[in-house]
Amino acid sequence: MWMQKGFTGQPQAQRMLLRMTREGRLPHAVLLTGMPGIGKKALALECAKAVNCLSFRKEDSRIAGGALTMACGQCLACTKIARGVHPDVLVIAKDGTSIKLEQIRSLKERCRVHPYEGQRRVIILEDCQDLTEEASNALLKILEEPPASNLFLLLAPEPYSLMPTIVSRCCPIRCRPLDPQDVAAMLQDELSLDPTRAARLARLSFGSLERARTWAREGLLERMEAVMDRLERLLRCSMIEFFQDVAQWAKETENLEQDLECIKFAVREVLRNTLRSSAKAAGAAGDSNDRTPWRQLPVDSLLLVLEVIETAAQHQRAHVAKQLLLEAVCLKIKDVVYGQGGKGHRYPFPRGRKNLSL
Structure with missing residues (x-):
């Protein structure tokens, strides 16, 4: 674990949970949302420590530097939770690609009995956006009539990825990027x-x-540089060479979604540097990572390229033909960079198995 004393990656969410815990106002269900990799599970485990800590006092919540800690981290309960062996802290993860009905039924049986040794049983449900419909309905019934002494901590990227009725029965807390x-x-x-x-x-x-x-x-920085070099060659070559090179790219790439992500993050980096440079005095130099022709593009054009990539990613997940998708993406970007740059459908994306609304 990267945190050494307490959890400091989400100070605002941490303060909110700490305040509700110390004032006895912590609800039976909390929904922690935010992008993957920002510490939602770590925050949930700290909350589990806070409600079951054996020696924590309210005045201990402030430590050096103004950081917060929600529990002592040293008592038997805290050490058991940190090691993942506390009998009253349950972590429900996906079984394959989803959280299934059988997992929620088993959880319901566990919730019927009192906690074994803690003050509250804490159930952490990871990736709640991947609950099956049956599992969502079963979880909803538990949240509608929550068993006593149980705390549910639901983790998901966005509230709209869950059933609205589940969201309405939770206290939502948004976790920010690190x-x-x-x-x-x-x-x-x-x-x-x-x-x-x-x-x-x-x-x-x-x-x-x-x-x-x-x-x-995975060395994706180097992969991003290679993908962007290839894209820039495509933007400048003749149309005959264009279709030959796109066909070769489609044949060689093993992960088109990763290639699209590399383009997206490279353009986002240019956009960030462009916005930062525009805030400086006129004539300020851009970041060394900016690339030609990207750094000459206005912000609106960069945003349009990002929109193209996001839409292409949706089509890629719908299992469209790889070469046709690459052709459409590169032609649209070529039009933004060197053409009219409008939002028209001159180069429509190929349709996949899903009927996507564009």
Whole structure:
């Protein structure tokens, strides 16, 4: 674990949970939302410690530097939770690709009995967006008539990814992206990266430690440079060469969704640098990572490229033909960079198995 004393990745959410816990106002169900890799599960475990800590006092909530800690971290309950062996802290994860009805039924049986040794049983449900319809309905029945001494902590990217009736029975708390400086420090500590590389990965992760780790371990910075070099060659070549090169790209790539993500993050990095440069005095130099022709594009055009990539990712998940999708993406981007740059449908995306509304 990257945190050494307490959890400091989500200070605002932590303060809210701590205040409700100390004032006895913690509801039976809390929904923690936010992008993956920002510490929602770690925050849920700290909350589990807070409600079951054996020696924590209210005045202990302030430690050096103004950071917060929700529990002592040293008592028997805290150490058991940290090791994942506390009998009253249950973590429900996906079984395959979803959380299934049998898992929720088993959970319901566990909730009928009193906690074994803690003050409250804490149930942490990861990836609630992947609940099956039957599992969602079963969970809803539990939340409608919550068993005593049970605390449900639901984790999901967005509230709209769950049934509205489930959301309405939870106290929603939004978790924010992590500070890039914290992400960079964690990468240096965990993976022994040099400060410059760690800082760039932290910026590209947009606050997600999980994404930054993935980019670092899989060498996606180098992959992004290769993808962008290839895209820029396509934007400048003749149309005959264009279709030949796209066909070769479609044949060679093993993960088109990852290639699209590389383009998206490269353009987002340029957009960030463009906005930062525009805030400086006229003629200020851009970031060394800016690329031609991207750094000459206005903000509206960069946003339009991002929209193209997001739409392409939706079609890719709908199992469209890889080469046709790449052709449409590159032609649309070529039109934005060197053409009219309008929002027309001159190069429509191919249709997949799902009827997507565009």
